Amino acid sequence: MHLVELAEEAAQGQRILSLQVRLGRASCVTAEALGFCFELACAGSLAEGARLELQEASGSELELISLEVE
Amino acid sequence: MSRRVEVGQAVLSKNDELAAGLRKRFDEMGLRVINVVSSPGSGKTEWLQLTLSQLTRRGRRVAALVGDLETDRDARRLAESGASVRQIGTQGMCHLEAFMIEDHLREWDLTGVELLFLENVGNLVCPIGFDLGQHLKVVLLSTPEGEDKPLKYPGAFAWADLVLLSKMDLAPATGFDLPFALANLQQAHPGVKVLQTSARTGQGLEEWLEQL
Numbered sequence: 022m023h024l025v026e027l028a029e030e031a032a033q034g035q036r037i038l039s040l041q042v043r044l045g046r047a048s049c050v051t052a053e054a055l056g057f058c059f060e061l062a063c064a065g066s067l068a069e070g071a072r073l074e075l076q077e078a079s080g081s082e083l084e085l086i087s088l089e090v091e
Numbered sequence: 092m093s094r095r096v097e098v099g100q101a102v103l104s105k106n107d108e109l110a111a112g113l114r115k116r117f118d119e120m121g122l123r124v125i126n127v128v129s130s131p132g133s134g135k136t137e138w139l140q141l142t143l144s145q146l147t148r149r150g151r152r153v154a155a156l157v158g159d160l161e162t163d164r165d166a167r168r169l170a171e172s173g174a175s176v177r178q179i180g181t182q183g184m185c186h187l188e189a190f191m192i193e194d195h196l197r198e199w200d201l202t203g204v205e206l207l208f209l210e211n212v213g214n215l216v217c218p219i220g221f222d223l224g225q226h227l228k229v230v231l232l233s234t235p236e237g238e239d240k241p242l243k244y245p246g247a248f249a250w251a252d253l254v255l256l257s258k259m260d261l262a263p264a265t266g267f268d269l270p271f272a273l274a275n276l277q278q279a280h281p282g283v284k285v286l287q288t289s290a291r292t293g294q295g296l297e298e299w300l301e302q303l
Contacts, residue, residue, distance in 0.1 A: 023106070024102045027098065027100055028098070031096050032096065048220075082101070083103065085098045086099060087099070088095070088098060089096075090094055090095075091094075
């Protein structure tokens with residue numbers, strides 16, 4: 022949810038096509054869980070239908086690096 | 092044509108900002124805040140009941156904010172101590188977040204209160220990701236849970252400033268191997284301070300109150 026909120030703010034009203042996210046192994050979030058929640062969290066938002074592109078990291082990062090907007 | 096927007100922001104940065112604001116407010120109020128985390132059933136509420144009633148009896152002004160998915164059972168238990176207590180119903184969320192604390196502070200007068208305990212939702216994973224503006228992070232490990240919990244959930248024990256081994260009165264019944272548990276705690280968090288406690292017998296209470 023926090024991720025989608027952050028993305029919507031950065032997108033400033035434009036439709037979001039994809040999100041590039043850095044996900045650390047020690048972040049307490051797994052790629053599978055994030056992927057599952059992501060679709061639900063995006064429903065009805067500017068990021069509806071957007072692609073989630075994960076970059077693996079080794080620390081506790083959970084960071085929205087960039088967006089691709091229309 | 093699509094366009095790239097650089098963001099470069101931690102997903103939980105909003106929570107961190109709110110928590111930093113809370114910490115500043117707590118400091119201005121002279122309020123010390125303790126975030127208490129453990130798995131469900133390890134005795135957070137029982138220990139806080141004892142803590143609050145002891146502190147209240149000694150004339151200290153204390154308060155507690157307790158998070159659970161459902162019911163206000165824990166808040167009612169803690170309020171018996173005479174302390175000011177509020178319940179946060181997280182409605183399914185598995186941890187407390189800074190915005191929940193902020194919401195509750197809006198209509199709760201804590202003037203003159205010295206200590207505020209935040210009893211987090213029973214969970215050894217998610218709560219550690221969310222700063223609540225606390226000054227002290229406490230994790231409970233109860234003897235029936237097993238000595239190897241610090242190895243299975245290293246994140247929570249590495250996060251803690253202080254670990255309370257709870258239900259020490261049950262240690263003989265559960266065959267709790269204390270040296271093994273202490274070694275595992277040191278492996279998860281070298282140098283972490285550990286207190287052996289029991290809400291039933293009052294073991295460790297004075298040492299705990301000193302830490303506050």
